[in-house]
């Protein structure tokens with residue numbers, strides 16, 4: 711099958727995907743979508759009871775799992791305490807996979823077509839603030855899109871003011887008042903930044919550097935969803951600390967933070 715959605719109308723495929731999800735889950739309309747980036751995987755379990763779990767590649771427009779062995783899924787969950795339903799998108803297409811912006815945006819278009827009015831985008835990233843030790847969750851206040859790309863095509867001049875909802879950031883802070891916030895810059899990747907590029911990102915006003923999220927957020931705004939973005943700082947960005955962090959330390963920091971950030975995310979989603 712065509713894996714870049716290049717010869718179809720991406721919104722038609724999103725409608726097909728949403729119809730498939732509604733049919734398989736029996737949930738006519740979902741309320742909130744979540745994208746779980748690296749380190750955030752544990753949140754789904756804490757959200758509530760799984761209604762259905764669908765292998766992503768069965769859903770129109772989603773690709774076969776990139777990581778062999780790991781079957782990416784889309785999960786429908788009844789959020790405990792609130793009765794709302796969550797759609798957890800277990801597979802994110804990164805821009806660096808070279809499959810084009812339509813694939814990157816597909817999850818957002820599908821979530822909106824499935825009824826979602828809110829999306830929580832999470833990711834793992836590098837931090838420029840030395841106070842943010844690996845394992846620190848940081849609310850995304852705004853973004854700098856360094857990919858030179860847009861998920862939006864044609865003369866659709868979408869406004870991006872308050873793209874990362876200040877209302878939802880306040881809700882998050884009622885759950886955990888210690889949460890800091892920062893500006894997230896997306897690089898194309900898949901290589902990490904040089905120290906000079908990290909310094910440049912700082913000069914431009916970024917506090918976090920990653921390889922996802924900004925294109926998804928723009929696509930989510932285009933389809934009218936309210937957006938909350940949360941980054942997990944898994945490492946200090948290149949050059950910020952004199953000693954290079956070992957990959958093992960990055961993995962351990964992400965795992966150690968798992969339970970806390972998963973509980974945080976579940977509590978926010980229940981609000």
Ligand SMILES: Nc1nc2[nH]c(I)nc2c(=O)[nH]1
Pocket residue numbers: 748834835836837897899901902903919920921944945946947948
């Ligand atoms: N661009 C970028 N992406 C990342 N993802 C993770 I985890 N750490 C980083 C990082 O230091 N830079």
